[in-house]
Amino acid sequence: MTSRSTILVTGATGNVGRQVVSQLVAARSGTVRTLTRTPATAVRTGQVDVRQGDLSDPVALEAAVAGADAVFLMWPFHSAEPADAVVDTIKCHARRVVFLSSGAVQDGLAAEQQHHPVGRSHARVERLIEESGLAWTRLRPSTFATNTLWWADQIRAGDVVQGAYGAVPMALLHEADIAAVAVRALVEAGHDRATYHLTGPEALTQAEQVRAIGQVLGRPLQWHELSRQEARRRLLADDSFPDAFVDPLLDGYADMLAAPHPAITHTVEAVTGTPARTYRAWVSDHAADFRM
Ligand SMILES: NC(=O)c1ccc[n+]([C@@H]2O[C@H](COP(=O)([O-])OP(=O)(O)OC[C@H]3O[C@@H](n4cnc5c(N)ncnc54)[C@H](OP(=O)(O)O)[C@@H]3O)[C@@H](O)[C@H]2O)c1
Structure with missing residues (x-):
């Protein structure tokens, strides 16, 4: 360009x-x-x-x-x-x-x-x-770290986050890292016909993600496991969450639980020269979204 x-x-x-x-x-x-x-x-x-x-x-x-x-x-x-x-x-x-x-x-x-x-x-x-x-x-x-903003209401209301599939590991990505790769591909030569598999630098289960938010906020946050049926009922009752996404989301979690541990790619660093941000760094950038 x-x-x-x-x-x-x-x-x-x-x-x-x-x-x-x-x-x-x-x-x-x-x-x-x-x-x-x-x-x-x-x-x-x-x-x-x-x-x-x-x-x-x-x-x-x-x-x-x-x-x-x-x-x-x-x-x-x-x-x-x-x-x-x-x-x-x-x-x-x-x-x-x-x-x-x-x-x-x-x-x-x-x-x-x-x-x-x-x-x-x-x-x-x-x-x-x-x-x-x-x-x-x-x-x-891979999964965006911003998805965990779905927990913000629960975290503002108390120290427990309720959900299903707390043991699912995810290599959450900071939106700034996805954008940084996109910007390189938009403004530099050398990215034609490339398929970039992007992940964050570490895999954390949902329960570990909640603890990480607590560590950044200085609060003893904990995960409380719900059955799939209970989580489904709550998501369908949540007006901010599209009904059409509920079953695909829960099916996706079930697949991820059955799949091998997520592979970490180093594509963000390979393309941009800077390692992908950690989930804790993402929480720090979004701490205000979880505070009262
Ligand atoms: N969340 C994940 O974990 C994940 C993982 C992998 C891939 N993805 C993919 O990433 C994408 C979501 O990216 P995101 O989180 O950055 O999006 P987002 O925050 O949900 O924002 C949606 C954007 O789409 C625009 N939009 C919606 N309908 C539109 C329309 N009819 N015409 C023009 N603009 C429209 C909205 O703009 P206005 O309302 O201003 O028009 C808004 O800017 C999806 O394709 C998803 O499949 C997500």
């Missing part, structure tokens, strides 16, 4: 996209443009060109992507249904795309054969991008 290039960031008000925008602005790598349905919540600096629109609206996407060289594509939908139109529109304008896919995508399986619904939709988008003629890089991150 030249210093005059324009990069469109989708999902720019989300966990990863917000970091991509800030890091691109800090890198002064050209013009940063964003597409959001809610411009009021977007990162706003003089260097960010915020466009309002829905990713699934071809007219809004066309207006946002016209003149852009590269796109950071985040997939906010539960299916791959709008993907043909989205990829077609991008390829008419941009030369490259960095796709935030998912570690749920399993190698060697076609999109239709993927076990997890997130794997199915993301694998289909990956394939469309591959067939589009665009230059591409795809990121397949």
